[in-house]
Amino acid sequence: xxxxxxxxxxxxxxxxxxxxxxxxxxxxxxxxxxxxxxxxxxxxxxxxxxxxxxxxxxxxxxxxxxxxxxxxxxxxxxxxxxxxxxxxxxxxxxxxxxxxxxxxxxxxxxxxxxx
Numbered sequence: 001x002x003x004x005x006x007x008x009x010x011x012x013x014x015x016x017x018x019x020x021x022x023x024x025x026x027x028x029x030x031x032x033x034x035x036x037x038x039x040x041x042x043x044x045x046x047x048x049x050x051x052x053x054x055x056x057x058x059x060x061x062x063x064x065x066x067x068x069x070x071x072x073x074x075x076x077x078x079x080x081x082x083x084x085x086x087x088x089x090x091x092x093x094x095x096x097x098x099x100x101x102x103x104x105x106x107x108x109x110x111x112x113x114x115x
Contacts, residue, residue: 002026002104004095009109017083020109022095024076029053033098034078036069038091038111048093049080085113 003025012018020036028034035050049069050058057069068081082089090113095106 001102002031002097002099004097004104004106006093006095006106006109009093009111011112011114012085013115014085014087014113016085016113017081018085018111019079019081020093020111021080022078022106024078024097026076026097026099027073028071028076028078028097029073031097031099033096034069034071035096035098036078036080037094037096038089039094039108040088040091043091045094050096051078082111085111087113089113 005023006020008020033050033052036048037045038048039045047060048063049067051069066084070079092108093111094108097104
């Protein structure tokens with residue numbers, strides 16, 4: 001069983017940057033895939049970025065070049081660095097972890113991009 005807790009959401013201006021972090025109760029090295037998803041009002045939840053236990057990353061097209069997913073293995077966290085933020089990036093951002101034993105979600109953290 002894995003507990004995931006997101007932190008770092010908040011209000012930023014367009015063009016600004018924000019880093020959100022996902023803390024895992026389990027070693028992230030034992031989690032096959034860690035990912036960030038987001039869900040904006042009226043929209044479906046969508047993949048933002050993911051990283052495998054081997055370090056392979058994947059990004060949604062709209063996030064490529066702006067967002068970076070990374071791991072902090074000693075602290076069991078996965079971070080999402082968001083740059084050049086746009087109003088359309090406003091959403092609840094969720095951490096996700098996939099293991100052999102299950103698919104786990106955090107509670108989400110709100111990111112609002114507005115002037």
